[in-house]
Amino acid sequence: MNAPEYLRRTNGPRLLTLDTLMGERHASWLELFFDLVFVLAVGQVAKILADRTDMIGMLRYVVLFVPVWWSWVGYTYYADRFESNETKYRIFTFAGMLAVAAFALTLGNAFTPEGDMPFVVSYAAVRLVLIGLYVRSAYYIPLARALSAEFIVGLGTSVVLLAASLLVDAPLRYYIWAAAILIELYTPFFVPRLTRALPIDRSHLPERFGLFTIIVLGEAVIATATGASSVQWNAITITTAAIGFAMAACVWWINFEFVEDDAIKSRSLIPRTVYLYSHFFIVSSIVAIGIGVEHAIKDTGEAHLHLPTLSLLGGGIAIYLSAVTIVKLAAGVCRLLFVRIVTIAFSLALIFIGQFLPPFVSVVGFFAILVSGVWLEGKFGEVRPREEGTSALDPCEHSAGATVFTPRSTGGCEECVKNNYKWVHLRVCLECGHVGCCDSSRYKHATKHFHKTDHAIMASLEPGENWAWCYADERFVPLHHYIEQPSASS
Numbered sequence: 001m002n003a004p005e006y007l008r009r010t011n012g013p014r015l016l017t018l019d020t021l022m023g024e025r026h027a028s029w030l031e032l033f034f035d036l037v038f039v040l041a042v043g044q045v046a047k048i049l050a051d052r053t054d055m056i057g058m059l060r061y062v063v064l065f066v067p068v069w070w071s072w073v074g075y076t077y078y079a080d081r082f083e084s085n086e087t088k089y090r091i092f093t094f095a096g097m098l099a100v101a102a103f104a105l106t107l108g109n110a111f112t113p114e115g116d117m118p119f120v121v122s123y124a125a126v127r128l129v130l131i132g133l134y135v136r137s138a139y140y141i142p143l144a145r146a147l148s149a150e151f152i153v154g155l156g157t158s159v160v161l162l163a164a165s166l167l168v169d170a171p172l173r174y175y176i177w178a179a180a181i182l183i184e185l186y187t188p189f190f191v192p193r194l195t196r197a198l199p200i201d202r203s204h205l206p207e208r209f210g211l212f213t214i215i216v217l218g219e220a221v222i223a224t225a226t227g228a229s230s231v232q233w234n235a236i237t238i239t240t241a242a243i244g245f246a247m248a249a250c251v252w253w254i255n256f257e258f259v260e261d262d263a264i265k266s267r268s269l270i271p272r273t274v275y276l277y278s279h280f281f282i283v284s285s286i287v288a289i290g291i292g293v294e295h296a297i298k299d300t301g302e303a304h305l306h307l308p309t310l311s312l313l314g315g316g317i318a319i320y321l322s323a324v325t326i327v328k329l330a331a332g333v334c335r336l337l338f339v340r341i342v343t344i345a346f347s348l349a350l351i352f353i354g355q356f357l358p359p360f361v362s363v364v365g366f367f368a369i370l371v372s373g374v375w376l377e378g379k380f381g382e383v384r385p386r387e388e389g390t391s392a393l394d395p396c397e398h399s400a401g402a403t404v405f406t407p408r409s410t411g412g413c414e415e416c417v418k419n420n421y422k423w424v425h426l427r428v429c430l431e432c433g434h435v436g437c438c439d440s441s442r443y444k445h446a447t448k449h450f451h452k453t454d455h456a457i458m459a460s461l462e463p464g465e466n467w468a469w470c471y472a473d474e475r476f477v478p479l480h481h482y483i484e485q486p487s488a489s490s
Ligand SMILES: [Zn+2]
Pocket: 396, 397, 398, 399, 456, 470, 471, 472, 473
């Protein structure tokens, strides 16, 4: 199976998300392979919760899920902007996978005197490989240098803090960890202008988030099966397990039918940010619901579900539905807000009421909440006109004047050639076809051409690059036509 054309490039990473001619982009085979180590990592955090469902266990679960999820997000956003088919990129990705796998195995012993060191070292390795990737994008892509530097500084600070944390004892050590992860979570917002200037891919990222959601749903199904395999099978345990599986199916339904990808596809940063951070609660609550089902199956012989089991189910469902609601609000398409709040409140109330009900009745109650969620969304969900286009870039008032897609000279920067100067990269004016050198070149003839003529829109003439820039508006704009590359012979 051949890789898509846009990934073919031999000399270093390239910036994919400015390319409005690329069309729909899907998860690559490498990304699907990469996700497999997160099956392991999610399984390890889930095990923490499955083994210990008291407050300490739940707290550990949430706290340890954050770096697991944020590692996935870090690599996923990098691949969204800079994925390529070159061997070095693959080796970096494999190294990152290995580090994540090692990190996954240290999760169970984190927060213990002997477990802290491997935990910190392996997590630092996960970050160092990603820093290495950003060093490459900074080196090869001048356009991405500032954004890459932002991530190198943010992740680098985290690694330094993590290393320093090993020199001090708990609890100070854990405060330093918290500071490190908070810095990482905030890194994309050091300079929001940079994050906005190099957009994400509006067709690719929602698919990636969907795939991570499938991983956590898989974990929920495994938890249900684990519960079912640990009890004597009778009518009650079998039915409870079947309902547990049906709950996972409802969660899938709500997520893939009704969670709004419009939020991540938005051109403004706020809905995208809400979508990103809400997904932590979506994925962590799905696993919690699965572990809740596992314990519910084990509790079927008791007078009522244990309080931790009720908390996992009621709390998990409430958090899941809340996060879904927040994503919908961010996308600006949230109807039935009152009904949603009532449903969430009912789920929380069942944590307390469940202590007076037989286990099976509580399980049916939680199931009914999820089924009503699916039913309500399907019946009263909003139908919106789909937004046109997949580009995250807006055209500007100068876009109409950009009509020339054939460079008028084929020998390089027109002024540089005359004077026998050297240049770095070439740009073409889309109003007259003038070919000039980029701002990394000594004489910046493309920019000078804009100041002389007011021709605002230029495009890159570098092979494999399809992006356009408006000098007047100082931002990237969609490129609607391939630039005809000058042939060397003419
Ligand atoms: Zn413009």
